[in-house]
Amino acid sequence: MKNLTRWHRLSAWLVFSVIVGLLPLGFDLLAHVDSGRHVYSDILSRGQLSLVAVVVAGGSLGEVVLSETVAANRTLKIWTIGSLVVLLALQAGWYADTAARASATPSDFDTHSVVKWTSVAFFATVVAGASAIWLSCLEPE
Secondary structure (H helix, E strand, O other), X not given: OOOOOHHHHHHHHHHHHHHHHHHHHHHHHHHOHHHOOOHHHHHHOOOHHHHHHHHHHHHHHXXXXXXXXXXXXXXXXXXXXHHHHHHHHHHHHHHHHHHHHHHHOOOOXXXXXXXXXXXXXHHHHHHHHHHHHHHXXXXXX
């Protein structure tokens, strides 16, 4: 692992954590493309994007926690770990709430706000995760 550059580690993380994590949603999208409905909203309104975000955040969190950190980067590491923990908890709770509300009161369920906010939180998780991977690659002195 020491021979890999930061860009290699970040690329591997993007491919094997983020893109592979999104594959089930992609296959679901392809399976429903011919339905003529707003497939994107139908798929993402069920909260699965939050589950992918939990996995992405968890993997990134593990990388940054186990990495050695130089003294100059300790504050950045604390903020990165804190943001990942918050995003992980937010996404896990959000999924549980979305799943419960969707099954309990489907007529009152606002799918557009679920899609919008889970997408925003997912992209925030990807940014925080990428930051964690980048930080975990910084060599200690």
